[in-house]
Amino acid sequence: xxxxxxxxxxCCMAEIPRSTRDDVRVGIVYLKNRxxxxxxxxxxxxxxxxxxxxxxxxxxxMILSFLYFDQPIARFFYGMDLRDKLPFIAWIxxxxxxxxxxxxxxxxxxxxxxxxxxxxxxxxGWFLWLCVVIPYxxxxxxxxxxxxxxxxxxxxxxxxxxxxxxxxxxxxxxxxSGHTTTIMGLxxxxxxxxxxxxxxxxxxxxxxxxxRIILTNHYLSDVLTTGYLTFLEVALVLFVLRRKEWLxxxxxxxxxxxxx
Numbered sequence: 001x002x003x004x005x006x007x008x009x010x011c012c013m014a015e016i017p018r019s020t021r022d023d024v025r026v027g028i029v030y031l032k033n034r035x036x037x038x039x040x041x042x043x044x045x046x047x048x049x050x051x052x053x054x055x056x057x058x059x060x061x062m063i064l065s066f067l068y069f070d071q072p073i074a075r076f077f078y079g080m081d082l083r084d085k086l087p088f089i090a091w092i093x094x095x096x097x098x099x100x101x102x103x104x105x106x107x108x109x110x111x112x113x114x115x116x117x118x119x120x121x122x123x124x125g126w127f128l129w130l131c132v133v134i135p136y137x138x139x140x141x142x143x144x145x146x147x148x149x150x151x152x153x154x155x156x157x158x159x160x161x162x163x164x165x166x167x168x169x170x171x172x173x174x175x176x177s178g179h180t181t182t183i184m185g186l187x188x189x190x191x192x193x194x195x196x197x198x199x200x201x202x203x204x205x206x207x208x209x210x211x212r213i214i215l216t217n218h219y220l221s222d223v224l225t226t227g228y229l230t231f232l233e234v235a236l237v238l239f240v241l242r243r244k245e246w247l248x249x250x251x252x253x254x255x256x257x258x259x260x
Contacts, residue, residue, distance in 0.1 A: 041198040042191050046235050049228070062225050070219035071160060074151040078216050093211040096179030098136045101186055105129035123247045124193055130241075131189030132182055135233040139181040139226070148175035151216040176226035177218045180209040184227050188234040 039047075048054060083090055109125030112118045147166040150173070153159040166172035187205035191198045209227065212218040241247050 040192070040195045042188065042195065042235075042238075046231075049231065058228060062221050065219075065221040065224065070221050071154065073213065073220050074154060074216050077214050078151070078155055083215055089211050089215060092208060093179065093215055093217070095208055096183045096212070098132065098178055098182040101132050101182055102129070102136065105132060127193065127241070127247050128186060128189045130237050131192075131234050132185045134237055135181045135185045135230045136178070138229075138233060139176045139178055142176050143173040143178070146175055147172040148222070150174040151219060155216075174218055175222045176229060177209070177212055177222045179212055180218070180223050180226040181230050183208050184230040185234055188231060192234075192238060 049058075105125055105128050109122050109129060112122035112125055144167055145165050147163040149159040149161060149163060150171050153171055162175075163172055183205050187201045190201045194201070209223055212223055213220055
């Protein structure tokens with residue numbers, strides 16, 4: 001009986017056009033792997049980073065970094081004087097300037113809306129803009145309110161730690177890192193839109209934000225904590241957009257491309 005069913009199935013498949021048979025095979029493979037591969041890289045990372053033990057370990061390392069690692073690392077790179085010896089690093093770190101991405105992504109979304117209409121790319125532009133601008137605004141508020149002294153104040157005046165609100169003096173705006181916020185917001189947004197290239201986005205972004213430590217613009221704990229905060233903020237943006245079903249075309253296109 002089983003053999004008869006197999007023969008009937010093969011006969012039916014022989015009568016189906018080849019392109020249709022290929023689609024059937026793709027569909028069968030997709031259904032088999034659906035339980036394993038449907039979760040996107042960003043969603044998997046979010047699930048991992050929200051596990052209680054991961055949160056506790058991450059926060060514990062941030063505290064240890066603040067107490068024991070930040071100052072020795074900052075003094076080490078200050079002694080190396082890489083800003084003068086390797087000036088190209090200073091050019092690389094400028095790629096994290098937030099105003100450039102906020103204005104650029106805004107203009108990109110308008111370009112695909114009015115000049116060269118393309119609904120999908122317009123939606124992607126708005127989404128990436130939100131992934132940058134919302135964490136950037138939160139970062140600005142925290143900088144002013146917390147008032148963490150930058151490493152240069154440690155080198156010149158032996159000042160270290162948080163000194164409360166400072167609305168004008170940027171030397172007390174070490175935490176959170178604005179460049180890290182901008183770059184990681186963009187990186188996480190790109191990973192959501194183009195999950196196939198997640199590593200191609202993540203590692204260059206990680207390299208870029210590391211220049212903030214190497215050039216002693218920020219402490220280690222500044223960059224690592226900012227990266228985590230930005231990750232959570234982008235996750236919140238994504239959660240709201242999914243719940244409200246705004247910008248859903250971006251997710252639908254991605255899902256269709258994955259099945260194909």
